[in-house]
Amino acid sequence: QVQLVESGGGLVQAGGSLRLSCAASGRTFSSRTIAWFRRAPGKEREFVSAISRNDNTYYADSVKGRFTISRDNAKNTVYLQMNSLNPMDMAVYYCSAGPYCSGNVCYEHSWYDHWGQGTQVTVSS
16 A cells, blocks of 8 residues: 655746655555646646656656656655746646556556645746
């Protein structure tokens, strides 16, 4: 069983940065793929980024070059560094955990079996 707690959300001006953290409990953290999804008001949940147990990373096209995902297994924590934020990035960001994945399946929310409660990111223009 994995429990996930997100933090680091908040209000930032366009062009600014935030770092989200996903702290996990459970002994299997290091073997899990950890992903970030987001949901903006009135929109479907969408994939943002993921990192596998061997540090393979995956990014949505909309965040490539601006967001960086990383993990610290010693701290059971995954980070999402978000730079050059714009109003289109405004959403509730969710951390999720799933089995090891490779390729397209890593982008699918159905792959992930544990979810956090989410953290709000607000970007002012």
